[in-house]
Amino acid sequence: MLxxxxxxxxxxxxxxxxxxxxxxxxxxxxxxxxxxxxxxxxADLPGVNKDDLDVILENGDLTIEGRVQEMxxxxxxxxRKEYDTGDFHRRFHLGEGLDxxxxxxxxxxxxxxxxxxxxxxxxxxxxxxxxx
Amino acid sequence: xxxxxxxPWRKTRREDEGLVPLDQEFRDLFRETFGDMFRPWHSALAxxxxxxxxxxxxAVDVRENENEYVISADVPGLEKDDLEVSISEGRVIISGxxxxxxxxxxxxxxxxxxSYGSFxxxxxxxxxxxxxxVEAQFKNGVLQVRLPKTEQARGKRVDVRAA
Numbered sequence: 001m002l003x004x005x006x007x008x009x010x011x012x013x014x015x016x017x018x019x020x021x022x023x024x025x026x027x028x029x030x031x032x033x034x035x036x037x038x039x040x041x042x043a044d045l046p047g048v049n050k051d052d053l054d055v056i057l058e059n060g061d062l063t064i065e066g067r068v069q070e071m072x073x074x075x076x077x078x079x080r081k082e083y084d085t086g087d088f089h090r091r092f093h094l095g096e097g098l099d100x101x102x103x104x105x106x107x108x109x110x111x112x113x114x115x116x117x118x119x120x121x122x123x124x125x126x127x128x129x130x131x132x
Numbered sequence: 133x134x135x136x137x138x139x140p141w142r143k144t145r146r147e148d149e150g151l152v153p154l155d156q157e158f159r160d161l162f163r164e165t166f167g168d169m170f171r172p173w174h175s176a177l178a179x180x181x182x183x184x185x186x187x188x189x190x191a192v193d194v195r196e197n198e199n200e201y202v203i204s205a206d207v208p209g210l211e212k213d214d215l216e217v218s219i220s221e222g223r224v225i226i227s228g229x230x231x232x233x234x235x236x237x238x239x240x241x242x243x244x245x246x247s248y249g250s251f252x253x254x255x256x257x258x259x260x261x262x263x264x265x266v267e268a269q270f271k272n273g274v275l276q277v278r279l280p281k282t283e284q285a286r287g288k289r290v291d292v293r294a295a
Binding site: 033048049077078 | 191192193194195196197198201202204206207208209210211233240241242243244245246247255258272273274276
């Protein structure tokens with residue numbers, strides 16, 4: 001139903017040729033949970049503001065793009081470094097059974113939550129068992 | 133083919149980095165060995181399905197300038213109340229818990245790349261800070277702690293005179 005679009009970009013590779021920023025682009029980690037009537041996608045996008053996040057649906061492709069603003073004053077020097085900041089990019093293909101028009105998105109505490117409803121015929125149905 | 137076979141496993145951001153601090157590695161080892169014992173059964177099942185899944189430990193950056201240290205940590209999915217920042221004896225301790233979303237029985241994970249669990253990071257500081265004016269801010273899943281240096285720690289410029 002939900003398939004990742006390839007080729008995937010690797011970390012440190014410039015994601016989009018037209019990009020202006022020098023920051024690296026990351027593939028956000030996602031959880032995908034299937035419920036009775038939807039797929040719920042949770043993506044970690046730390047540092048992304050609501051205004052800097054784009055969720056784009058085009059030709060059945062769902063693209064997540066988040067930009068991270070540099071939070072530090074330029075005069076600061078690094079004393080200990082464990083991670084890089086950069087933008088986020090990841091693309092999925094919505095296959096059969098998903099209702100692209102009904103996608104709902106919300107961002108809270110750096111986590112994007114996308115709810116993609118299943119189409120009627122893919123929703124789980126309980127089959128009634130008839131007795132004698 | 134099961135749906136989950138269609139979703140390729142991606143390496144996590146931290147693994148891509150190649151640089152994992154030793155204390156973190158030790159922590160991971162401990163958790164890999166004993167972690168499941170303290171986790172609810174559904175997480176244990178999920179771990180079996182995605183053995184690469186790790187317990188959540190935020191990476192931490194420390195920056196400094198003349199006047200202060202700034203610690204930042206990516207903690208997406210945590211709420212303010214899940215986080216605790218304390219300072220003692222020149223060390224900053226950041227602890228918290230990233231909780232799994234509540235699941236109903238009918239829900240099934242098709243992909244699980246994000247990691248969950250409680251963590252504790254201890255960050256030693258090279259010079260003394262004014263513990264009373266430490267500020268912690270939490271926004272968009274990023275924690276930032278500002279620690280002003282003490283007067284002595286700021287250091288004085290020594291004039292070099294020509295002989």
